[in-house]
Amino acid sequence: MGLTSRHLLGMQGVPAEDIQLILDTAKTFREVLERPIKKVPTLQGKTIVNLFFENSTRTRISFELAQKRLSADTVNFSTSTSSTKKGETFKDTVRNIEAMKVDMIIVRHESAGVPTFLTKISKANIINAGDGRHEHPTQALLDMYSIRERLGKLEGLKVCIVGDIAHSRVALSNIYGLKAMGAEVSVCGPATMIPRDIQKLGIRVYHDIDRVIAEHNVLNVLRIQLERKAGTSIPSVREYHKYFGITAERIEKYNNNIVILHPGPINRGVELTSEVADGPYQVILDQVTNGVAVRMAVLYLLGTMN
Amino acid sequence: MNIVLKDVIILHPEQKLNEKTDILLEDGIIKKIGSLSENEIKNSEVYNLEGNYVTPGFFDMHVHLREPGREDKETVITGCNSAAAGGFTGIACMPNTDPTIDTAEVVTSIIIKSKNHLVDVHPIGAVSVGRKGESLAPIAELVEAGAVGFSDDGVAVKSASLLRNAIEYAGMYNAPIIEHCEDPSMDDGAMNESFTSTQLGLPGIPTAAEDLIVMRDILIAEYTGGRVHIAHISSKNSVDLVRQAKAKGIKVTAEVTPHHFLLNDESVKTFDTNYKMNPPLRSKEDVEAMIEGLKDGTIDCIASDHAPHTIEEKEMEFIYAPNGIIGLETQLGISLSELYHKGHLTLEDLVYKLSINPRKILNLEIPKFEIGKEANFSIFNPDTIWTVDVSKFKSKSRNSPFDKKLLTGKPTGVINKKRMFIDDKFINLA
Numbered sequence: 001m002g003l004t005s006r007h008l009l010g011m012q013g014v015p016a017e018d019i020q021l022i023l024d025t026a027k028t029f030r031e032v033l034e035r036p037i038k039k040v041p042t043l044q045g046k047t048i049v050n051l052f053f054e055n056s057t058r059t060r061i062s063f064e065l066a067q068k069r070l071s072a073d074t075v076n077f078s079t080s081t082s083s084t085k086k087g088e089t090f091k092d093t094v095r096n097i098e099a100m101k102v103d104m105i106i107v108r109h110e111s112a113g114v115p116t117f118l119t120k121i122s123k124a125n126i127i128n129a130g131d132g133r134h135e136h137p138t139q140a141l142l143d144m145y146s147i148r149e150r151l152g153k154l155e156g157l158k159v160c161i162v163g164d165i166a167h168s169r170v171a172l173s174n175i176y177g178l179k180a181m182g183a184e185v186s187v188c189g190p191a192t193m194i195p196r197d198i199q200k201l202g203i204r205v206y207h208d209i210d211r212v213i214a215e216h217n218v219l220n221v222l223r224i225q226l227e228r229k230a231g232t233s234i235p236s237v238r239e240y241h242k243y244f245g246i247t248a249e250r251i252e253k254y255n256n257n258i259v260i261l262h263p264g265p266i267n268r269g270v271e272l273t274s275e276v277a278d279g280p281y282q283v284i285l286d287q288v289t290n291g292v293a294v295r296m297a298v299l300y301l302l303g304t305m306n
Numbered sequence: 307m308n309i310v311l312k313d314v315i316i317l318h319p320e321q322k323l324n325e326k327t328d329i330l331l332e333d334g335i336i337k338k339i340g341s342l343s344e345n346e347i348k349n350s351e352v353y354n355l356e357g358n359y360v361t362p363g364f365f366d367m368h369v370h371l372r373e374p375g376r377e378d379k380e381t382v383i384t385g386c387n388s389a390a391a392g393g394f395t396g397i398a399c400m401p402n403t404d405p406t407i408d409t410a411e412v413v414t415s416i417i418i419k420s421k422n423h424l425v426d427v428h429p430i431g432a433v434s435v436g437r438k439g440e441s442l443a444p445i446a447e448l449v450e451a452g453a454v455g456f457s458d459d460g461v462a463v464k465s466a467s468l469l470r471n472a473i474e475y476a477g478m479y480n481a482p483i484i485e486h487c488e489d490p491s492m493d494d495g496a497m498n499e500s501f502t503s504t505q506l507g508l509p510g511i512p513t514a515a516e517d518l519i520v521m522r523d524i525l526i527a528e529y530t531g532g533r534v535h536i537a538h539i540s541s542k543n544s545v546d547l548v549r550q551a552k553a554k555g556i557k558v559t560a561e562v563t564p565h566h567f568l569l570n571d572e573s574v575k576t577f578d579t580n581y582k583m584n585p586p587l588r589s590k591e592d593v594e595a596m597i598e599g600l601k602d603g604t605i606d607c608i609a610s611d612h613a614p615h616t617i618e619e620k621e622m623e624f625i626y627a628p629n630g631i632i633g634l635e636t637q638l639g640i641s642l643s644e645l646y647h648k649g650h651l652t653l654e655d656l657v658y659k660l661s662i663n664p665r666k667i668l669n670l671e672i673p674k675f676e677i678g679k680e681a682n683f684s685i686f687n688p689d690t691i692w693t694v695d696v697s698k699f700k701s702k703s704r705n706s707p708f709d710k711k712l713l714t715g716k717p718t719g720v721i722n723k724k725r726m727f728i729d730d731k732f733i734n735l736a
Contacts, residue, residue, distance in 0.1 A: 091618075109623060110625070111623035111624050112507040112624060113508070113623070114623050132507050132508065133508075133509070135507065195503070196499055196500060196501065196503070196504055196510065197500065197501035198501075
């Protein structure tokens with residue numbers, strides 16, 4: 001049994017069996033990562049391009065390590081500004097790379113829809129590493145892996161995503177993935193950070209963080225981008241922290257069984273205090289390790305399909 | 307040269323005409339309407355047009371010709387060819403050109419370029435110098451050169467005070483102010499803000515951005531007693547606002563594009579940039595409100611917002627791609643398929659929306675079926691079934707979401723300025 005699609009563009013529409021397969025495969029690779037020699041020959045001879053049109057050290061390194069541990073040949077194309085702005089169209093950039101005979105493209109871009117667009121102009125397997133505020137499926141998969149690792153299951157769990165939902169690519173992917181796996185999903189944040197009609201996805205919207213802590217098994221806490229619109233969407237970072245920040249006091253008062261995830265990088269003292277970020281409730285560094293294993297699983301399953 | 311349009315139905319609701327007949331033209335002038343003698347037929351080029359309607363020439367009051375400045379996308383001539391192929395004998399061209407239409411020289415240059423074409427071209431001047439919203443463009447001079455309306459096209463007139471002055475000043479010449487209604491503090495998006503934009507992770511433009519400016523403009527039209535025309539209306543609330551304003555006797559008119567009365571924002575799920583436009587495609591409820599507005603007369607006319615872009619500009623990441631689609635060559639077919647054949651509008655209604663009303667808004671003469679008058683007609687068959695093929699378009703650009711779409715109702719030809727376009731070619735009648 002393999003995956004139902006030859007691309008991973010998002011978690012929307014990915015069936016539970018596929019998610020299960022990726023997570024189970026990741027478990028095998030997670031064991032490989034504990035060996036002294038962390039490399040398998042599975043993707044030998046495959047060429048993978050990491051096409052990053054937006055800054056992302058962590059995701060790119062995680063993908064690159066995953067590729068190297070599967071023995072694939074990898075090339076990085078990183079540019080902080082789109083090549084469009086330099087005169088070459090995105091399509092030409094991709095066609096040039098395609099002409100070098102690549103098997104898979106990992107893409108990160110500030111515009112939603114770019115991975116879909118890539119499937120129309122390239123024959124390679126496409127993996128979305130984050131498109132605008134749309135999706136970031138491997139992040140959702142590694143989050144699910146980490147939750148399952150800590151709590152043994154996903155089905156029936158109550159998971160809340162906390163923070164700037166409107167500007168997040170992690171939120172949507174988590175919502176789709178977790179719901180497919182039978183979890184109950186909600187979001188929490190200031191009303192200005194909740195995108196329009198999101199409850200139509202079959203999720204609850206909260207604005208009270210104490211209640212959220214009390215009523216959930218897992219919080220996936222998003223980064224508050226300090227540079228983004230402070231003063232317009234929220235009055236200040238100080239006020240955000242006061243009313244939405246996750247603190248050890250809150251956890252101890254309302255629910256000390258909660259599991260805290262964070263996709264990184266953390267703003268200590270904003271969405272989380274250091275006590276929480278380094279404390280017993282969090283699985284933040286496990287997420288990073290699991291990220292490599294999950295990406296190995298996705299690369300392996302897609303790379304050996306055709 | 308004598309030509310005969312045989313077995314046509316002439317349709318002119320203002321003249322109360324709706325009858326099957328023949329038309330004889332001599333050198334492009336209407337010579338006779340009625341049954342023709344054998345002699346009259348023998349000495350003429352005869353077009354057997356059974357099943358076709360002949361109406362006063364259609365007029366599209368919202369076209370971007372791109373000349374001067376972006377002749378790689380469209381020129382005055384290719385735009386006019388596209389209009390003729392789409393069944394139009396006249397267009398108004400918008401001022402988001404480079405340079406913009408804020409001097410008499412630019413107005414004149416556009417008029418000169420279109421002078422020998424079948425299609426009448428009436429420039430819309432900029433409201434403000436450089437469309438910057440600071441000081442009024444030389445409106446009187448632009449009217450004298452041939453401008454028939456004013457717009458800061460692409461953006462709403464920047465301030466209420468400048469809009470008030472523009473309405474009053476242009477009002478001296480009975481020229482309307484045509485508004486792109488969008489509050490600039492809420493325009494930072496790539497599609498309609500909705501559940502769909504939430505699912506797609508694309509930044510949204512709320513309908514409130516349109517409604518705010520429609521409301522402002524109505525209030526200023528009421529206060530001044532002047533005229534404002536709402537371009538490409540797209541939100542249900544805006545239609546309601548216009549409906550209420552009209553009931554109060556405020557001089558506001560509105561147009562809608564075929565894409566806004568046909569498509570909703572779920573089309574964007576393909577991330578195809580041919581569904582990216584401004585105003586964006588709205589919700590199903592908004593689309594229904596456009597049809598209602600057309601039916602009850604709140605929306606006066608249909609206009610294409612024909613917006614040519616090159617392939618390389620449109621084949622781009624969604625948030626970077628430019629807004630707009632071309633529409634001249636699909637507008638009549640879509641209007642017939644979606645409004646007439648679905649029972650929303652009669653053919654008479656369509657003649658108002660596509661010919662009479664836009665001309666009234668711009669104070670242009672309405673073509674009539676009268677002996678001795680120069681013919682200005684559109685000919686179409688409402689029952690011809692055809693498939694849109696963008697590769698055959700006369701427009702220089704190809705950015706249409708309607709490629710391969712099956713339509714019922716097709717332009718057959720147009721006659722104006724002693725020229726005829728039929729069977730894919732232009733013919734001089736005199």
